[in-house]
Every structure is written in structure tokens, then in C-alpha cells.
Amino acid sequence: MNFTLTKEQALIQKMAREFADQNIALVAEQIEQQNEVPREILQGLAELDLFGMAMPEAYGGADAGYDSYVLAMEQIARVSSGPAMVVSAHSLGLAAISNFGTEAQKQKYMPPACRGEHITSFAFTEPGTGSDPKQINSTAVRDGDHYIINGTKRFITNANYPGSLVVFAKDSQGGKPTAFIVDKFCEGYSVSEPWKKLGWHGGPLCDIYMQNIKLPVENLLGELGNGYPVLQYGIAFGKIGMNSVALGTTLAAFEESVKYAKEKTHRGDPIAKFQAIQLKIADIAMKYETSRWLAYRLGVLANNPKSPSDFAREAALSKVVIAENAMAAARIAVDIHGSYGLMEDYKVSRLYRDAIMGPQVEGVIDMQKLIVAGAILA
Amino acid sequence: MNIVVALKQVPDLQQIRIRNRQPVFDGVPYTIGSIDKNALEAGVQLKEVSGGNLMAVSVGNEELEDTIKEALAGGADEACLVIDDKFADIESSISAALLAAAIKKIDDVGLLLFGEGSGDNYSGQVSSRVAEILGFPQIGYASQIELEGQTARITRVLEDSEEVLEVRMPVVVSVLSDINKPRIPSVTQILKAGRKPKKVLGIDDLEIELSGDRTITTLSSLAPETDRQRIAIKSAADLISALRAEGFLGR
Numbered sequence: 001m002n003f004t005l006t007k008e009q010a011l012i013q014k015m016a017r018e019f020a021d022q023n024i025a026l027v028a029e030q031i032e033q034q035n036e037v038p039r040e041i042l043q044g045l046a047e048l049d050l051f052g053m054a055m056p057e058a059y060g061g062a063d064a065g066y067d068s069y070v071l072a073m074e075q076i077a078r079v080s081s082g083p084a085m086v087v088s089a090h091s092l093g094l095a096a097i098s099n100f101g102t103e104a105q106k107q108k109y110m111p112p113a114c115r116g117e118h119i120t121s122f123a124f125t126e127p128g129t130g131s132d133p134k135q136i137n138s139t140a141v142r143d144g145d146h147y148i149i150n151g152t153k154r155f156i157t158n159a160n161y162p163g164s165l166v167v168f169a170k171d172s173q174g175g176k177p178t179a180f181i182v183d184k185f186c187e188g189y190s191v192s193e194p195w196k197k198l199g200w201h202g203g204p205l206c207d208i209y210m211q212n213i214k215l216p217v218e219n220l221l222g223e224l225g226n227g228y229p230v231l232q233y234g235i236a237f238g239k240i241g242m243n244s245v246a247l248g249t250t251l252a253a254f255e256e257s258v259k260y261a262k263e264k265t266h267r268g269d270p271i272a273k274f275q276a277i278q279l280k281i282a283d284i285a286m287k288y289e290t291s292r293w294l295a296y297r298l299g300v301l302a303n304n305p306k307s308p309s310d311f312a313r314e315a316a317l318s319k320v321v322i323a324e325n326a327m328a329a330a331r332i333a334v335d336i337h338g339s340y341g342l343m344e345d346y347k348v349s350r351l352y353r354d355a356i357m358g359p360q361v362e363g364v365i366d367m368q369k370l371i372v373a374g375a376i377l378a
Numbered sequence: 379m380n381i382v383v384a385l386k387q388v389p390d391l392q393q394i395r396i397r398n399r400q401p402v403f404d405g406v407p408y409t410i411g412s413i414d415k416n417a418l419e420a421g422v423q424l425k426e427v428s429g430g431n432l433m434a435v436s437v438g439n440e441e442l443e444d445t446i447k448e449a450l451a452g453g454a455d456e457a458c459l460v461i462d463d464k465f466a467d468i469e470s471s472i473s474a475a476l477l478a479a480a481i482k483k484i485d486d487v488g489l490l491l492f493g494e495g496s497g498d499n500y501s502g503q504v505s506s507r508v509a510e511i512l513g514f515p516q517i518g519y520a521s522q523i524e525l526e527g528q529t530a531r532i533t534r535v536l537e538d539s540e541e542v543l544e545v546r547m548p549v550v551v552s553v554l555s556d557i558n559k560p561r562i563p564s565v566t567q568i569l570k571a572g573r574k575p576k577k578v579l580g581i582d583d584l585e586i587e588l589s590g591d592r593t594i595t596t597l598s599s600l601a602p603e604t605d606r607q608r609i610a611i612k613s614a615a616d617l618i619s620a621l622r623a624e625g626f627l628g629r
Contacts, residue, residue: 007444007445007447007572008447008568008569008571008572010407011447011448011451011563011568011571012565012568015562015563015564015565015568018562019562022562047564048562048564048565049564049565049566050565053565062564062565062566062569063569064565064569068565072565
């Protein structure tokens with residue numbers, strides 16, 4: 001058991017922190033107000049290889065491993081969750097192609113995605129269903145060498161960026177969920193404006209409208225009628241990024257609280273001298289430590305997962321703890337700031353809105369607990 | 379031509395905490411000194427324009443083999459290191475002697491770059507000492523460097539003017555922190571850093587005799603104490619009078 005970072009991992013962590021501090025921090029408020037990450041920030045992240053960080057070199061990735069990916073993403077999210085969300089959702093779709101794609105699909109879709117020229121999406125949720133694969137209504141009808149895809153997808157991150165989309169639809173023969181790769185903005189593809197949401201501004205969630213999208217049969221991802229492993233594994237891999245975003249929020253809540261406690265005075269003394277504040281700081285620190293080791297561990301497990309179901313359980317377990325810790329840490333941080341914590345001028349108000357997103361997105365907390373319980377009691 | 383950049387590993391200042399008015403170094407990783415990174419970036423930019431090979435040279439304890447990956451990720455092509463576990467807090471004259479002895483082993487040295495001062499002690503002595511030992515001319519406070527053939531054109535910043543100098547290489551140049559903004563290495567550059575060529579020398583590999591105590595001990599490192607005057611000002615006229623009384627106006 002070794003809980004220390006390699007020099008390379010420490011440098012990757014530092015690289016992401018420096019980029020975030022030097023570049024993202026300057027536009028964090030702009031991202032917040034405009035709900036969009038500036039193009040130059042995405043280009044900068046691409047130049048640092050963050051869009052293909054954990055992907056194999058053979059397909060244009062940096063092959064740095066998911067553990068290093070968590071380290072980098074945490075530092076990006078510490079400054080702004082928007083850019084981290086873009087990369088996280090992109091990596092979820094890209095991992096599905098990497099794990100289930102044919103050699104030809106990987107060669108076609110992965111290199112431009114790893115370079116950040118294409119930004120990937122993963123689309124399962126629909127207006128009528130969240131986590132239940134049997135309830136999806138999108139359809140894929142075989143027509144010679146093609147499938148005709150119809151349906152609506154909801155809350156799809158990055159749907160408004162060009163790139164590939166991993167999408168789930170019921171095949172017309174077996175009526176079972178099947179995964180496909182669609183080029184976004186092909187004929188028949190359209191998107192809504194990004195939803196205006198409580199937190200995670202800059203990570204665009206859109207609805208997707210698919211009207212008679214004509215897809216070559218070679219764009220089937222995995223096996224016909226067997227989309228569930230793609231979904232289960234994909235969502236589990238997505239939690240690596242989700243965890244990193246929540247972890248970055250927790251770290252920021254910790255740093256902001258320590259800074260404020262040392263600066264804010266009451267009757268001539270910094271409030272850090274009061275035990276009521278000290279207990280709160282200790283609580284955030286403990287939550288951060290718990291979260292980060294779980295997040296790093298999931299990254300390590302993702303480098304060589306034993307089985308999709310084992311990994312799904314580990315991912316679900318870590319997500320519950322890390323998302324709930326982020327919420328609790330942000331709440332404590334607001335408490336430490338008192339009334340100032342409610343003001344938009346103070347970063348902790350943004351952290352509070354960001355933290356509340358985690359337990360709801362990419363699988364609600366209760367669903368994660370059912371996955372964990374199901375694995376234990378099976 | 380080899381462009382050589384001399385770098386010093388220093389404790390990461392961002393991670394030092396102060397306890398009982400003393401810096402706590404436990405668990406603090408080493409990094410490359412901040413202005414040394416400017417020197418490295420200057421070397422990378424010159425190599426991109428003029429070609430050549432960029433070599434990082436450094437002296438330090440065993441941690442240096444890891445620390446130097448930061449320079450190799452930042453654009454150095456290879457590294458030459460003098461490593462000994464006794465080289466933790468050596469004083470400037472010993473650093474200079476060791477660096478110069480290592481640099482003598484490198485062929486075709488054209489430009490030898492330093493940061494104006496190290497990230498920890500900032501003695502600012504090592505570049506001058508190395509230049510003296512090697513018999514190279516030295517130019518300090520460089521804000522711009524251009525190379526043309528065997529000539530270097532250096533702009534140096536003085537207190538109230540800029541000076542442009544031309545010098546035949548080899549030459550030692552120490553750079554200011556505002557000469558450039560060091561680039562942030564990518565993940566791929568970081569991962570490839572450990573695979574770049576690295577020559578490790580021990581004290582026995584150098585033609586050098588070291589005598590006496592090689593370390594320097596910092597007894598105290600405190601900022602000067604300051605106190606506010608607490609002068610109450612009710613009007614602009616009061617402010618002007620107070621500033622005059624303190625000698626800040628009408629000097």
C-alpha cells in the first residue's frame with residue numbers, strides 16, 4: 001500500500017493547478033455569468049492533453065492513467081467546475097468508445113477527441129426516464145446498411161459542441177437498449193439552448209432532438225441489444241470525473257474557509273482563534289481527506305478494473321461519499337463566512353450551488369446506494 | 379551548440395508552513411527555483427529559434443534525480459547532475475565550483491543561463507562565480523537574449539536605463555524574472571521527462587577539491603517588524619501635513 005504520489009503525478013497535479021490559477025481563475029466569474037467556458041480555456045486544456053489524458057497513446061491519448069486524471073481534474077474544478085464538467089462528460093463518452101469500440105471506431109473517433117478538437121457526449125437520459133434502461137423511448141430501426149434513430153435525450157452535457165455522441169436507443173428487432181456512435185450536428189440532429197441550472201455553470205446541459213438520423217451499421221457500439229454493459233461501465237467511468245469535480249469543490253471550500261477564518265476578525269482577533277470555527281475547519285478537512293483518498297483509489301481501480309460490476313460498485317460507493325461530503329463541506333464553508341457566504345461576491349456561494357449538483361447528476365445518490373447494496377446482497 | 383541552463387532545486391515555497399516563527403520543511407517537496415524556470419524558458423525559446431541542444435545542469439542531494447524531471451518536462455533535452463546526499467544546503471562558492479566542474483565536461487557550450495537569484499537564499503553569486511571559474515564573460519539582469527551565429531545580443535535592465543550588449547559566446551547570462559512567462563508543460567511532456575537522457579556524476583567524477591564545511595545554516599529568517607503610525611486624518615490638508623511630517627512629500 002503506497003499513499004504517495006509519483007513525481008510525475010505531483011507534476012501533473014501542479015500543472016493543472018498552475019493552469020487553473022493562471023488562466024481559469026481570471027474568467028471564473030465570466031463562466032459563472034455566461035454559463036459558457038471560453039474557447040481559449042478549452043484550447044489550453046487541450047494543449048495540456050487533458051482531453052485524452054487517460055486514453056491509450058495508440059489512439060492519441062496521453063496514457064497517464066485515471067489516477068493522474070483525477071489529480072488534474074480536482075485542481076481544475078477547485079477553480080471552476082464548468083471546464084472540469086466539460087472534460088469529465090467528454091471523458092465519459094470517450095471511455096465508452098475506448099472500452100467498447102471496434103478498432104475502426106477507435107481510430108476514427110478517438111484521436112480528434114483526445115486532441116480536444118471534438119468534444120464527446122454520452123446520452124442516455126430522456127424526458128421520461130433517468131436511470132432505468134428499460135424505459136427509454138428512443139428507437140433505432142434497421143434499414144438496410146443503416147439504422148434510423150429517433151428520439152429525445154435530456155440533460156446531455158456537451159451536446160452543443162461538435163464531436164461524437166454515444167447514444168442509447170431501443171433496437172427495433174429485440175426492443176432492447178443498444179449503444180450507437182453519432183456524429184453530433186449530422187442531418188437530423190438538433191439541440192436546445194443549454195439549461196439554466198443551479199450550479200456547474202459552464203458545463204452545458206442540453207436536450208438533443210434526433211429526427212430520422214441515418215446511421216451506418218458500423219456505428220453500432222458494442223453488441224446489438226446489449227447496451228446495458230456500455231451504460232453501466234460508461235456511467236461508472238463517468239463517476240471518476242464526477243468525483244473529481246466534487247473533490248475540487250470540497251478542496252476549494254476548505255481553502256476558502258481557512259483563508260477567511262484567518263482574515264476575518266472579531267473584536268480584534270481572527271475568527272480562526274474561536275473554537276466554534278476551528279471545529280468547522282476540522283470537519284471540512286476530514287471530509288476532504290476522506291473524499292480524496294476514495295477519489296484517487298477509484299482512479300487507480302479504473303486503470304485496471306477487475307470486472308464491470310465490481311467497478312460499478314466501487315464507483316457508486318465513492319460517488320455517494322464524495323458528493324455528500326462536497327455538499328456538507330460547502331455548507332460548512334458558507335456557515336464560516338456567515339452572511340458574506342450568501343453573497344455572490346464570495347466564492348463559497350458558488351461552491352454551495354456547485355456542490356448540490358453532484359448528488360443529482362449521473363445517477364442520484366439513492367440509485368448509487370442501491371447499486372452498492374445490490375452488489376453486497378447478491 | 380549546447381545551451382546550458384543551471385538550475386537549483388529548492389523547497390516548494392508554496393508548501394512551506396510557519397510554526398513558532400520557523401519554516402517547517404517536513405514533507406515539503408523540492409522544485410526548481412522560480413527565476414531558474416525563467417532561465418529554462420529563455421533557453422527553450424532560443425533553442426526553438428536558433429536550434430542547438432538544451433542541457434539542464436544542477437547540483438543537489440538524491441532528490442535531484444526526481445526534481446530535474448520538472449526541467450526536462452519544461453523543455454530541456456537532457457540533464458547533467460552532480461548528486462551527493464551532502465549537497466543539501468551547500469554555500470554558493472561550493473555550488474559554483476561543482477557546477478563549473480560539471481560544465482567543463484560538456485562540449486561546445488555556447489550560452490550558459492542562470493536565474494538572477496535562487497528561489498531560497500537568493501545570494502545571486504553563483505552565476506558570477508561560475509563565469510570566473512570558467513573564464514567566460516558574464517552579463518546580468520538580462521531581459522532579452524538574441525543569438526546570431528557565435529554572437530549573443532543581450533538587453534540588460536539597469537536602475538534607470540536599458541543597456542544592449544553584444545558578446546561572443548561562450549557567455550554566462552543571468553536573467554530577470556520578467557524576461558518571459560514559463561510555459562506549463564503538458565501531460566505528455568511530463569510523462570516523457572523521465573525518459574530523456576540524464577547523466578549523473580558524483581564528486582569523484584569531477585576534477586575538484588572541496589575543503590571545509592560545505593553547508594550553510596540559516597539561523598533566522600524573519601521579515602522586519604512593522605507597525606502602523608495610527609495617525610487619524612480628518613481632511614486632505616491633514617493628510618498632506620502628515621505625509622510632509624513623515625518626509626514622504628516635499629523631499
